[in-house]
Structures are given as structure tokens and as C-alpha cells.
Amino acid sequence: MAKKSLIQREYKRQKLEEKYRLIRRSLKNQIKVSSLSTQKTREIQRKLQSPPRNSAPIRLHxxxxxxxxxxxxxxxxxxxxxxxxxxxxxxxxxxxxxxxx
The missing domain is CATH 4.10.830.10 (Ribosomal Protein S14/S29)
Incomplete structure (x- = not known):
């Protein structure tokens, strides 16, 4: 049986991922769709890095x-x-x- 604290931490990550899902998706679409200047894409990438780390879907197990x-x-x-x-x-x-x- 896994420790309760680890299960709760995973649950918290799931909640954060749901909360920031639309923001991440829209910023990624902005990078894909538009053929912007490199300065503009870097600015969008900085915004993409601004949400908490635990809100990234790759951190879920x-x-x-x-x-x-x-x-x-x-x-x-x-x-x-x-x-x-x-x-x-x-x-x-x-x-x-x-x-x-």
C-alpha cells in the first residue's frame, strides 16, 4: 500500500493539471499556428513556463x-x-x- 501522503500529492497534481489545462493548450496552439517572430514566440514560451511545475501533465503517474x-x-x-x-x-x-x- 502506498503512503497516503503520496496518493494525496498525486491527487493535488491532478487538480492543478485540470486547472491549467486550457491555458497550456491555448499557449501551445499560439506557438504552432502563428508564424510569429522569434521574440514573440519566446515571450509565449515564457508564459508557458509560468504555471506551477506540478500542473504539467507529464508529472502525473x-x-x-x-x-x-x-x-x-x-x-x-x-x-x-x-x-x-x-x-x-x-x-x-x-x-x-x-x-x-
């Missing part, structure tokens, strides 16, 4: 829904490997078949 573990997550199920294996053996995941692993 997928975590296991049951344990909160940040590693070895399967995107299809949202679970870490050992929890996925336990649930498949217990026939709790529809469509997943037991293999010899």
Missing part, C-alpha cells in the same frame, strides 16, 4: 486503484500486476483468463 502502487500498472484494468493476478485467479475480472503466470 498512473496508480493502482486498489493499492496506490505507481509501478507495473496495466492501463486496461488500472491495477498493478500482483493485484491483477489475484483478481483473475478469484474470477473477479470479466474477460480475463487465467494463465500460468
Amino acid at each position: 498512473r496508480r493502482c486503484l486498489v493499492t496506490g502502487r505507481p509501478r507495473a500498472n496495466y492501463r486496461d484494468f488500472g491495477l498493478s500486476g500482483h493485484i491483477l493476478r489475484k483478481m483473475v485467479h478469484a474470477c473477479l475480472l470479466p474477460g480475463a483468463t487465467k494463465s500460468s503466470w
